[in-house]
Amino acid sequence: MTGPLLWLQAMLAHEFIRDAFLAGTGVALASGLSGYFLVLRNQVFAADALSHVAFTGALAALAFGLSEIGGLLAATLFVAVILSVLTTGTRSGDVVIGAVFAWILGLGVLFLSIYVSGRSGGAGANGTAGVNVLFGSIFGVSPSQALLGAGLGAGVAAGMVAIARPLLFASLDGDAAMASGVPVRWLGLVFLMLVAVVAAQAVQVVGAMLMLGLMATPAAIAQRLTMRPYAGMLLSAAAAIAAVWVGITLSFAVPHLPPSFAVIGLLFGAYVALAGAAALRRT
């Protein structure tokens, strides 16, 4: 066997790496698919809002000793329902929405300090808990969390595939879809709830602050490469999964390179390269 293959085999011999790949693939698949529709429907802002909620939900679970994924799912699903009720006419520039979500972040920091001061001599754990929630800790997932992550990811992906056709119709031409009997509002709600599940599970993999990158950037890459929706969905999911795989491998190989930054950096680099190439071709 050749060197690189041996090296890969040695890497995959670690259980935490296998768990990281398992959880990361599930989250990437779900993010890539749902992210494509987020961008298409101009709802990137909703994902941003849900990531704030995920941050606060994760820290609340830590502060009050609740089950992390359970509390997170409850929080993000609740906000997804509220967002989809309010969604008509909300814009990112809306001061009320912006203010409420800034306050939710502030609340998260409050929970962080409750968690820290509730632990005896927790100075060491202090920074790490907050940093893990903000920027992910994919090398710290347990085997059962990895299985759950992969399962949720597969579930969301199946849900996205199931609603893809009517959702596409509703997203591209809402009036025509409604006229031909597509339940546009219900579809919007189901979609945002799927995004909420992705937000809850992405906290561990890339962290609350970077999940927007895992959702929006693969979709932006796909939209630069193809106009066809189904090809775009597949490309978006493929880009997310490839970035997670290469990112995990890179950060295993390079010391001090955080896996979440490696993933987001790869995606952003690809996006900038594509945008640059398009700009060059135009001139």
Added chain:
Amino acid sequence: MVDLVGQLLEFEFMRNAFVAGAAVALLAGVTGYFVVLRGETYAGHTLSVVGFPGAAGAVLVGVPQLVGLVAVCAASSLGIAALGRVTWERHGQSAAIGSIQAFALGLGFLFTSLYHGLLNGVTGILFGSVLGISQAQVIGLIVIAALVLAVMALIGRPFLYLSVDPEAASSAGVPVGTISIAFLLLLGLSVAATTLITGALLVFAMLVLPAAAAQQLTTRPAAGIAISVVLGLAIVWLSLSVAFFLSDYPIGFFVTTFGLVLYLGCRGVRRLRP
């Protein structure tokens, strides 16, 4: 009461924080007024997020945080100016902006992981901290405030005209391009300064909420700017005082809470008025 104030001002870091808070309230109140008037709140938020790797990178290479913040925020305002206001607004919530934000936050995280000592300070940079304000930073903030307010006084009137009615202003000979770029630079400086108090993620609370609350109360610009500054001062000084006595809890939570309550209160006042 006097006793409480005495306790508050007993320590040098608190005196520094109060002066710094006043400078930030002044800066954010004035520039924030125009940000809200022009509907550019998202630009302010993005600038502050991009400031995070600036602050973290500065600590990594051993430069004062404020210097890193100012450099990156000013450079990013010029970048936004280069992209053009129309493109920027159109892409206000697009995938490109989301990608840039996520990448900036990731880059900041990379810098903090390269510099291990900072890992505990990362929440301070993101969510604000009172303990971190040094004498040198106070002086830096005062210099920035003086500079921004001086230029603002110079371009204030034509800029107001331009914000309310760009076409009329342009045909009346107002140099639209120059003034818009100048304002974006001032906004970058103000965001950098505000980040020192509120942290990179909560700038919204100081930059947008006092100004938005003021605009609920009056439509007259001079009065609105004055109210915006006073509300900002109230938010930041109140938050500093509460954070001092409840020192286990972060100032970012208090700033966002008081900001939100004040804003909703001012909306309520407007509703009640006939």
